[in-house]
Amino acid sequence: MKEVGPIARHTISVVVDNESGVLARVIGLFSGRGYNIESLTVAAVDKRDKRSRITAVTTGTPMVIEQIKAQLDRLVPVHRVADLTKDGSFVSRDLALVKVMGTGEQRVEALRIADAFRARAVDSTADSFIFELTGSADKLNAFVELMSALGLVEVARTGAAALSRGSKGL
């Protein structure tokens, strides 16, 4: 039954109590039940109420996505779960730090492409840059792809941070 239906990518937001083990519970649930995680981002978002927000990007059939949401919802320290993809339009951003090494024409070309992608150089030496870039995963992939021909050294990336559009919060 789980194979039935088209597989789609969903971005799921989870507001949890910021207590020890909560991330392990969420990750354990995904691995234990065989769900995919494409990316996962987590950080404390409310110091006073001790809450964190987890953004998970996952893929599955509609039935599996519904299960993921229900399974997350029954974890005790979970406050709210929302399927942003299902609930309407939303804004989603990944962040990448991209280190590129090069001189001369190669260096100029890297800067030119960075400008086109609205990436910022946050560290520069005579022969290297670190670019900071935010955007969709696809945009980041494209940038990294272009840089690989221009002296790419290494990449650090976050998963998605996402919010639904409009005035309402989770």
Next chain:
Amino acid sequence: MTVMAPDAKIPDATIAAESDETQISGAKIILETLADLGVDVIFGYPGGAVLPIYDEIFKQDKIKHILVRHEQAATHAAEGYARSTGKPGVVLVTSGPGATNAVTGLTDAMLDSIPMICITGQVARHLIGNDAFQEADTVGITRPCTKHNYLVKETAVMADVIREAFYVASSGRPGPVVIDVPKDVQIEKAPYRVKKHVEHRTYRPQVDGDEAAIRKAVKALATSERPIIYAGGGIINSGPEASALLVEFARLTGMPVTNTLMGLGAYPASDKQFLGMLGMHGTWEANHAMHDCDVMLAIGARFDDRVTGRIDAFSPGSTKIQVDIDLSSINKNVRVDIPVIGDATSVLRRFLEIWKSEGYGPRQPSLEVWWQQIDRWRDKKCLSYTDSDEVIMPQKALERLHALIQGREAIISTEVGQHQMWAAQFLGFDKPNRWLTSGGLGTMGYGLPAAIGAQIAFPDRLCIDVAGEASIQMNIQELGTIAQYNLPVKAFIMNNEFMGMVRQWQDLSYEGRRSETYSSSLPDFVALAGAYGIKGLVVEDPADLDAAIQDMIDHDGPVVVDCRIAKVENCFPMVPAGAAHNEMLLSGDAVSKPKDDEALAVV
């Protein structure tokens, strides 16, 4: 020792008034809180990391401690206690091996939704992570097999954690909760305050079903031609009132009822509307009625693979209504048309009210065609077997046991395997909370400790573990516990010298290659019982069966019965691996090999 401030997260008016109270140790807080919550018994086993708690147990007399012989047995005893009383079972074990030995019982309680609190000792806080003696990452290990777990990092929050744990374990869909307590937290002192109910900040299960969904469900049932009620363990968990409401609803509507393995007793087995258990070893009539129904009311049941058989052939064409307190049970295995999230008692009450107020009335006349069809299925007499004068047939043994315990309000536990399925088929339960079995996890070794737990809760009731000779050996050491407390538990061992269910599958699917399923070097069970000072009986001749069972029942104390049954009898009816409900095998059917590797992979 630092004294922590009272937990500021949960405001409490009583704190100020009691600020000058004396401080007590974490261990004492545990005992006080448990007593305050109405706990009367703990099943446990001592060890280094729980010495302070055991010292407090020694010093008090409100809570009885039952010393088991293995921590796994403590968890199953707690399950037996919980399942027979409806109250959470409480377990106390030490760190490391104590906790890891409890894991099987925790997982069992998780899969069967049994409320359980398991307090585990942990090494002192400053030693955590250092590979200290008897250290294990208990919260890490038990995270996937508990409903929730806690590591208590300061004594000041101990009482609140225990109260919250009881709330989580017993509300919504019940389950096991672990509280891991470092030894120094047990020793450290903090103020103890008596506090009533804790409302959890995030965990608040929905009890009342959505009104529109309920109305839609009732209408679908009222206009159906071939309805069926498929009721599971959720009815038992909801409480005896849910069973009473289920009976009232079924009688009012005239619909047939089937129960899952975990639901047996939720609807009276002797009632004419009862079709028996459904699923892999369910009755012909229950499975065919499920397959052919037009509207199915699933209530407190989760469409387990043992119930559904081949999922794409499961009850095709029926409108499926599912009532469950756990949202994640909806649309997990089977697509449901009308989901109702809520507690069985609350939702059934509303079903009845709406049925009456809408004037739907009894369905008996209009369901006549359906009942005629059901009667034709019943005519198959799917549980019939060929009796023998030479050997005791397992079905016969249980038929006679059933007959001889009538009117005794007996509580039956089982181990796992053929004997468990035969017990489910032949023992006919008319009331809830009298049937203790490991359904979801299928844990061999469950039955003997579960019977202990039930016997502790009901000292005067007849508690029988219907066992297999292989399963019972997985926790046979609990004869020691039975002897110590002189519990009149009866172990009725259906001894066929095989791990019968595995052998049955080998015979059906592996051309009879009986790999490692012969119970070799069996102990002399009568002598073994005798070694514990327990009465032992052996019965081999069918002519002696009744006398042996009666002897077991009449004896004022524990008894082990070694009932030698037919060695290679298989359990039927059976939905073979990878088959649909209407492709059942009956006793005597020619058995063919599984169709393909996919069917072979179905466990």
